[in-house]
Amino acid sequence: xxxxxxxxxxxxxxxxxxxxxxxxxxxxxxxxxxxxxxxxxxxxxxxxxxxxxxxxxxxxxxxxxxxxxxxxxxxxxxxxxxxxxxxxxxx
Numbered sequence: 001x002x003x004x005x006x007x008x009x010x011x012x013x014x015x016x017x018x019x020x021x022x023x024x025x026x027x028x029x030x031x032x033x034x035x036x037x038x039x040x041x042x043x044x045x046x047x048x049x050x051x052x053x054x055x056x057x058x059x060x061x062x063x064x065x066x067x068x069x070x071x072x073x074x075x076x077x078x079x080x081x082x083x084x085x086x087x088x089x090x091x
Contacts, residue, residue, distance in 0.1 A: 009039035013048050020055050028055040046075030053083055062091045 016031030053068035072080020
């Protein structure tokens with residue numbers, strides 16, 4: 001799908017999720033970052049920031065995770081807000 005639509009953020013976000021489930025966090029972060037850069041829709045960007053935050057957290061980069069959870073929350077993603085609250089309690 002990415003080869004057919006390289007400027008469509010959604011396939012990058014989906015592949016990022018697949019990488020995250022496979023614990024390939026660096027690759028997940030790359031794909032979420034690409035999706036963020038391509039998608040002007042704040043609702044989807046909030047999801048990508050929140051998902052990238054989870055990958056950063058798993059890698060032990062708590063500061064970047066908190067920053068991304070905050071951004072996801074600011075964009076209206078409720079899981080970003082919940083993740084931020086959780087991350088601040090558990091850092």
